[in-house]
Amino acid sequence: xKYLKLFEELKVDTYRSAARGLSKLGNIDSxxxxxxxxxxxxxxxxxxxxxGTFNMNYRHTIEGFKxxxxxxxxxxxxxxxxxxxxxxCIAEKETTEYGLSLMCSFYNEKTDVCLGxxxxxxxxxxxxxxxxxxxxxxxxxxxxxxxxQSAVKFKKFLNNSNDWLPKDNKxxxxxxxxxxxxxxxTAEDYQKVIDSIKNINVNSLYx
Numbered sequence: 001x002k003y004l005k006l007f008e009e010l011k012v013d014t015y016r017s018a019a020r021g022l023s024k025l026g027n028i029d030s031x032x033x034x035x036x037x038x039x040x041x042x043x044x045x046x047x048x049x050x051x052g053t054f055n056m057n058y059r060h061t062i063e064g065f066k067x068x069x070x071x072x073x074x075x076x077x078x079x080x081x082x083x084x085x086x087x088x089c090i091a092e093k094e095t096t097e098y099g100l101s102l103m104c105s106f107y108n109e110k111t112d113v114c115l116g117x118x119x120x121x122x123x124x125x126x127x128x129x130x131x132x133x134x135x136x137x138x139x140x141x142x143x144x145x146x147x148x149q150s151a152v153k154f155k156k157f158l159n160n161s162n163d164w165l166p167k168d169n170k171x172x173x174x175x176x177x178x179x180x181x182x183x184x185x186t187a188e189d190y191q192k193v194i195d196s197i198k199n200i201n202v203n204s205l206y207x
Contacts, residue, residue, distance in 0.1 A: 099123030
């Protein structure tokens with residue numbers, strides 16, 4: 001989406017409207033679908049700009065930067081992985097440590113780099129129902145906040161925003177997380193997920 005930045009910025013709703021229009025064209029693997037996803041992610045990036053940047057560890061050598069630099073990143077996208085939840089948890093109905101994940105993505109403009117981490121919940125199946133196990137922070141390499149201030153700011157966002165909460169999916173109830181909890185788990189377990197995220201230990205988010 002770097003080409004979008006060369007032109008005058010539009011309102012967030014304009015990007016989202018365009019994404020919805022493109023998503024109705026072609027099949028799931030089409031260029032239109034890919035473009036729609038890019039527009040939706042760019043809209044998220046713009047929407048979260050008011051949070052400012054988060055200092056994060058970037059464990060790679062970048063031309064013009066020292067090795068393992070600390071760089072400022074914007075929150076670009078945060079959402080539950082509905083498809084993985086359905087395929088690895090609901091469809092298989094097997095106990096797994098990767099049952100439900102909140103994907104947290106961040107973007108650095110200068111390097112055009114995206115990175116992130118996941119808040120992952122295990123699930124325990126018993127007699128056709130599942131219960132939520134403990135939450136853990138899952139990272140690829142060591143992409144976490146580099147200081148406590150950034151971690152605290154992110155936790156405040158989780159507590160004050162509803163953007164990351166599971167979305168209703170009337171078109172496909174299989175991918176509606178809350179609906180799946182009502183069918184195969186309990187309202188208490190669903191609330192446990194929300195409360196665990198809001199009450200995450202700040203020390204687990206930075207290093």
